[in-house]
Amino acid sequence: MKVLIISNYFYPVNKIGALRINAFAKYFHLAGHSVTVLTEGEKDECVQWGGCQVHYVKDPVMTDAYLWRSISERKRWLPRRIAASLLRRVFLDEKRIWQVKAFKKARELFRQNVFDVVLSSFFPLAPHLIAMKLRNSGFRFYWIADMRDEMSKSPFISSNYAMRLKLHERKIVCRADLVTSVSKPILDDFRSLGCHDGFLEVRNGYDYEEVHDVNFQTCFTMAYTGSFYGSIKPDNWFKAFSELISEGMLPPDSVIKIVGNYSNLNVPQSILANVVLLKPVPHEEALRISIMETDVLVMVHPLGRKGVYSGKLFDYLATNKPILALCDTDDVIAELLKYTGAGFVACESDIGDIKRAIIKCYLLWKNKEVLPRNWDRISQNSRRSQTQILIDYLSAQNILM
Template sequence: MKRVLIIAYYWPPAGGPGVQRWLQFVNYLPNFNIQPIVYVPDNPSYPILDETLQSKITDVEVLKQPISEPYRFANFFSKKDTASISSGLIPKEKKQSLVQKFLLFVRGNFFIPDARKSWVKPSVCYLKEYLNNNPVNAIITTGPPHSLHLIGKQLKEHMDVTWLADFRDPWTTIGYHKKLKLMPWAKRKHLVLEASVLNTADHIITTSFTTKKEFEALTEKPISVITNGYNASDFKLITKVALDAKFTLAHIGSLLSDRNPQVLWQTLQELIEEHKDFSEAFQLKLAGKVSEDLLSTIQSYNLKNHINLLGYITHESAFKEMKSAQLLLLIEIDSDETKGIIAGKVFEYLLAKRPILAIGPKNWDVSKIINDTTSGKVFHYEEKDILKHYIFSAFQDYKNGMLHINSTNIEQFSRKQLTQQLSEVILKVTT
């Protein structure tokens, strides 16, 4: 059995999508003759917690070392602003307070590549000793935070190890980079670090086709796409969930300030004003962190009385909400930089088998997944007329008890099948 050391930041009790990918890989890897060892921080400052995920951990060796988190000190200025920034909820420039602007400038220019950079040096020291006494066949780093890739890079440079770098999100092309108020020298440093990681790792893994294409322009190292996915066994007890009596359009997960399709809010406002029965039946359900900017925008379209804010809910509760929704809403920022973003919830949306209404940029990677699985409809931001027609048509189907989908080929995104793909990459790299 091959041994693989996985270096991660997000691990239970962390909540949110960042923890799901490697929690599931770790649980399934032994089925493919690979023994995982997990290295995570001992005292992290996770922006959200989900204690229920602790029960999902199988019998695995977990190594922990302390981490110094600057967000703890930033709380001195503003606990609310610090929590918002650390979870990715960055307000628009014109609505940022002086404290927020200061925190973003410090985060962007003095913590490169990110606020967990101080964990790199002590982790390298600890892991060098551990690996000398407990050899492994490969190490895998997963980011963000991308500072963890620097741990892998330094171990690779000082030891005879095989290293795979897993990018759950892009590095320098990710949307929020523009909001970090980077000085020119800071931008250059990010690019240099990104290139050094891509050209030092033995193999690179991305979660999207667009990110793979971007990285291929920066390195000749082999790159594999292994998307996120769903784990049906997590929800095996959730069988029969009644559909909402209301015509519910549900979004599960964080909604950032720029993830704000005003074309949708305007469309819903028009349908409410034009059709009394739609107004009486419609509900916009939002589960997860929602930026104040975005909520204010939604309310400006006279949707306040139709919003149901659930806040952050557990993973299991989130899936129940997916199963009960009439339509599942998926939103991505309208930007070339977001074409390669495939939110983890996409795959649990597929498993929930409710129609997906997705709004995002042109040539979005998600379009391929939704179209290939016949699981819903994808719209661009300027397609207001056909979006309105689709929603009203879905409403008519809802009234007639006919709102459903017949999705196909979703099994390719099961966590077990994806872990098999990962195991094949590991075996190839280590042989």
């Protein structure tokens, strides 16, 4: 079976969205299928990656490396970023020019090969629009629209943008043969469009060997990997931490490590010496820090946005370090931690609740105890297992032969 994956994010991009697509390509290939990837790169080239043929198409407006250099240097109003912003306003997608180039390459690939399956990913919008245009051009294939998170219901876009985006959303969901996303609540929103019954939950996951050995730091250390953005902020975590230190409930040399954050943080004066800010690192190094240099792994997910696990939750899951999730205690994150026994949950807006959860983590460190996990249930959330859910579904539909 020949599979074409279309995504702006793929190796070597250091993002959760790229890791998801990497896994699809890797495990489809290991299952015996021919995989071609059409993605965005720093130059136009074709390379081999893990047994897959990867076609990189450069965005003439702004490459990913240029964007992240601009962000890290706090340079917002640069000509290329302004051009991308204008494209987003006009076409709902800053990758519009890339989309035109990538569609030409996709059409060329189809004329060289007959792909049985096309998997397109969101965000941005371009990959889905390329797949739809291939359909409109007469090419026949089974189309998987991988939404990952929300589309028009994303909390990070304006109401006007969401209204315009919903027109595309309905077309994509109704024309795709299968719609995938990371959780049932998000899939239910797509299913409400009432087009068909082809919906499948395929979560993000971890892609490393489960860690059963445990090391403890000399100072009690909590860590967060990734950037804070939008309404995702560490303010309540910082406040709870500072209060526990001032009350003598935590040792004064306790540490918080923030790995790879780009945004400005409001760190209370009383814990400035306790908060260590580390620059962005490759994913493998972030995992090493999580496993070797921390005692507790923290994730923050504000109330009001249902059905979002956050990719870092799965990155944390098999480290054998307790997870402290500041989130909605009635949503999917809490359900997963309860199911796997991998950590503690506290209401993100409740300082007292956060303090109680931190103390539970601290006592584990103090007593050199390991939180018992259900490893069989954890293994269900590896990227291999999650990709297998999709492979099994396609096989049952007689798509993958």
